[in-house]
Amino acid sequence: MPLSVAVAGASGYAGGELLRILSQHPEFEVTTVTAFTNAGQPLLAAQPHLRSLAHLTLVTTTAENLAGHDVVFLALPHGKSGEITAELPEGTLVVDCGADHRLRSEADWAAFYGGEFYGAWSYGMPELIHSGGGKQRGELEGTKRIAVPGCNVTAMSLGLAPAVEAGLVEADDIVAVLAVGPSGAGKSLKPHLLASELMGSASAYGVGGSHRHIPETQQNLRVAGATRVSLSFTPVLVPMSRGILATTTAKLAPGVTESDVRRAYELAYGDEPFVHVLPAGEYPRVADTVGANTCLIGLAVDEAAGRLVAISALDNLVKGTAGAAVQSANIALGLPETLGLTMNGVAP
Structure with a gap:
């Protein structure tokens, strides 16, 4: 049975790319899409290229609408996802494509972003090599909270x-x-x-x-x-x-x-x-x-x-955001890392 997925910020570019990838993923089923100003519109009004998801309607981005899913992807501006993630169940895999959980240093957050510091999550760059060997993917296995890197x-x-x-x-x-x-x-x-x-x-x-x-x-x-x-x-x-x-x-x-x-x-x-x-x-x-x-x-x-x-x-939008999010989610869930992803580009 597919895992139920919600995508917050589904009307934006990153949200749209997440949906494009997720729509072809054999283990995920997108059941909820949310937005702020576009809430109430059909998804196709904001993402007309996603024809296979024509049955979905954008709902308001709230913790209540996102709760109850197996996986939640957040594609929100910095400062917005941190307000919501604290209210989501601990057992839900939450993947944040924004900046709110990337930095370990509160001083760096204050200097470059400002506002409330929400703390660092498992960092979603599987290939990042660690000092002395090893890769970041080891930190993603079994985690329930993932921060996707900046592009x-x-x-x-x-x-x-x-x-x-x-x-x-x-x-x-x-x-x-x-x-x-x-x-x-x-x-x-x-x-x-x-x-x-x-x-x-x-x-x-x-x-x-x-x-x-x-x-x-x-x-x-x-x-x-x-x-x-x-x-x-x-x-x-x-x-x-x-x-x-x-x-x-x-x-x-x-x-x-x-x-x-x-x-x-x-x-x-x-x-x-x-x-x-x-x-x-x-x-x-x-x-x-x-x-x-x-x-x-x-x-x-x-x-x-x-x-x-x-x-x-x-x-x-792919390796820089949505692809990294799905790749990291695959690892966290114990799925094949490459599932639902492609290394083939589009030409010309």
């Missing part, structure tokens, strides 16, 4: 963690520039996200150390073994509806060669179903990840600058 965080963390864990780079000198699609900013109307503003242009945002994904990335690299992490991160909004191309560089430790780097990444990700290291001289394209739960990584050593260059590509 930019996933691209940067997966791109650099193996080098940090192996001691190949100095984590106090990291620079990352990410090309990001506007769907990562959500579905709410914002003038700078209008097509007439985006097309034929590119613009930086969250400049000067102000982006909220910085402390989360630093947290992950400390898990991988870094003692001090200095990250200069600049995201750049580009005219592609979805996707992230992250160019992350770090100063190499003395004596490190390109073969050392490739060996570390192949050891870290060689058996991973959704994180793929490309052959030497090849670099990923965002287009090859659209619709797939994959992160593709290309590696280079800039000998003149003495830096590692890790280029990672992913779909911010």
Whole structure:
């Protein structure tokens, strides 16, 4: 018998992608979808591409409407999910795609988000390598509370963690520039996200150390073994509806060669179903990840600058959000990790 699933924030981009994946999952049945301003409308009014879920109507996002399900996925703005999760039954698997339960440090939360601190949950990045070996998926087995990582965080963390864990780079000198699609900013109307503003242009945002994904990335690299992490991160909004191309560089430790780097990444990700290291001289394209739960990584050593260059590509709505949520839920429930997920993208 399928597990009953509720999705909160079902009218948004992340909620819609969750529903698209869940609609094809053999062990899940979506029975409740919720929203705030769109409550009362048919789901198809907000997500017309989800034809197989045409029978569902959006109801108000309340703990009462979410309770009683086996699994609850939350795709809500930061500060909203934390208000609800405390009221959900302990036996329900709750997967939060928002930021409310990602950070361990209350000081980091206060500095980058503000408002009430709700505490950290099991972190939903199964492939994140831990210092001394092991992966984050071990922390997900049997848990009832999962915090899904930020999309930019996933691209940067997966791109650099193996080098940090192996001691190949100095984590106090990291620079990352990410090309990001506007769907990562959500579905709410914002003038700078209008097509007439985006097309034929590119613009930086969250400049000067102000982006909220910085402390989360630093947290992950400390898990991988870094003692001090200095990250200069600049995201750049580009005219592609979805996707992230992250160019992350770090100063190499003395004596490190390109073969050392490739060996570390192949050891870290060689058996991973959704994180793929490309052959030497090849670099990923965002287009090859659209619709797939994959992160593709290309590696280079800039000998003149003495830096590692890790280029990672992913779909911010799949591996960056909804795919990671379902992958982590599979692990927590003891299901095959890849169930209901694909590594095949959509082309052209």
